[in-house]
Amino acid sequence: xxxxxxxxxxxxxxxxxxxxxxxxxxxxxxxxxxxxxxxxxxxxxxxxxxxxxxxxxxxxxxxxxxxxxxxxxxxxxxxxxxxxxxxxxxxxxxxxxxxxxxxxxxxxxxxxxxxxxxxxxxxxxxxxxxxxxxxxxxxxxxxxxxxxxxxxxxxxxxxxxxxxxxxxxxxxxxxxxxxxxxxxxxxxxxxxxxxxxxxxxxxxxxxxxxxxxxxxxxxxxxxxxxxxxxxxxxxxxxxxxxxxxxxxxxxxxxxxxxxxxxxxxxxxxxxxxxxxxxxxxxxxxxxxxxxxxxxxxxxxxxxxxxxxxxxxxxxxxxxxxxxxxxxxxxxxxxxxxxxxxxxxxxxxxxxxxxxxxxxxxxxxxxxxxxxxxxxxxxxxxxxxxxxxxxxxxxxxxxxxxxxxxxxxxxxxxxxxxxxxxxxxxx
Numbered sequence: 014x015x016x017x018x019x020x021x022x023x024x025x026x027x028x029x030x031x032x033x034x035x036x037x038x039x040x041x042x043x044x045x046x047x048x049x050x051x052x053x054x055x056x057x058x059x060x061x062x063x064x065x066x067x068x069x070x071x072x073x074x075x076x077x078x079x080x081x082x083x084x085x086x087x088x089x090x091x092x093x094x095x096x097x098x099x100x101x102x103x104x105x106x107x108x109x110x111x112x113x114x115x116x117x118x119x120x121x122x123x124x125x126x127x128x129x130x131x132x133x134x135x136x137x138x139x140x141x142x143x144x145x146x147x148x149x150x151x152x153x154x155x156x157x158x159x160x161x162x163x164x165x166x167x168x169x170x171x172x173x174x175x176x177x178x179x180x181x182x183x184x185x186x187x188x189x190x191x192x193x194x195x196x197x198x199x200x201x202x203x204x205x206x207x208x209x210x211x212x213x214x215x216x217x218x219x220x221x222x223x224x225x226x227x228x229x230x231x232x233x234x235x236x237x238x239x240x241x242x243x244x245x246x247x248x249x250x251x252x253x254x255x256x257x258x259x260x261x262x263x264x265x266x267x268x269x270x271x272x273x274x275x276x277x278x279x280x281x282x283x284x285x286x287x288x289x290x291x292x293x294x295x296x297x298x299x300x301x302x303x304x305x306x307x308x309x310x311x312x313x314x315x316x317x318x319x320x321x322x323x324x325x326x327x328x329x330x331x332x333x334x335x336x337x338x339x340x341x342x343x344x345x346x347x348x349x350x351x352x353x354x355x356x357x358x359x360x361x362x363x364x365x366x367x368x369x370x371x372x373x374x375x376x377x378x379x380x381x382x383x384x385x386x387x388x389x390x391x392x393x394x395x396x397x398x399x400x401x402x403x404x405x406x407x408x409x410x411x412x413x414x415x416x417x418x419x420x421x422x423x424x425x426x427x428x429x430x431x432x433x434x435x436x437x438x439x
Contacts, residue, residue: 033256061280163202209233259292341418376403
């Protein structure tokens, strides 16, 4: 039965929890439905930060909408993966520009929508969230208030989680040990907040004026909470990909071996589908393409010291990485928040992103044989049949206000065409 909220059919939805466990009923409907429907190509899309199922469904419906007309003869099925991430209320939803963040370096106290999203994303932390909200509203001038705020943020996102989940937060390896503790958790809270405040001031000042009010540390506190939350979502995306989606694609290959799977991910969803490659059972070759839309993880993840080194070889096709210079979330805030602990580079006014940049800012780095092209060239094709391909998508991924910029500007027919081109879906 067609989903009335979805623009395409057949469509199935997969729901994962924070540990990567999938809803069994939805999983079984997918496995049975794909086998019976005669689908040849299955496009599996994972959202990035998002607050609820309805937002994810809107994204999938809008992104998938042009595909049937672009490939009318293809037998395509569609899957939307839903996992517990969150979106701050001042961030844009893909293709919903009116929800863009308001300008101004000082972020507001925690609004009701964001508080609700935090409660849903971090169950059992209501007391911590209430205290964080009060501190953001009161902004006590004493340094002890900022340190309490930082301690509560670390407690909220569980910086050092129990069990193996800590391994899923890493992007790079040093002597076999994951190294991915952002300095925002290691330095004094006041220092971290001041750095975020300066970065936001640079983003928000009027173009050409060069003028902005000198920010205080509380002006960056809201951003510290935001980025700490993203760190937790980054870890969770790796968990869901490797423990949830990867094994499920393996089960699908066992029951419908002729079905060609195409993985698509936006933001941390790109991390999720990439980690799914690590979770594929040995010998599974049904993944025919992976398309990363503004991937919010390290551009060195596939490099020799990256945690995904060589995983692109598990794709029977290309790994296509879209990036845009208009993505402010990844060009400025991401390297500031997510750089490696102890690294002196990546500060405001220095070489932002050079050491700790994101895939969605400048593409896959340090992987031999990676090809690079613009969007028009990629669509003129053909794309390489294997390996990593960086596609400059700035021609369409360009809209959005501070602090995220064009990070969520991904709903374009050209990008839907790119997914089809990557998978050779005709």
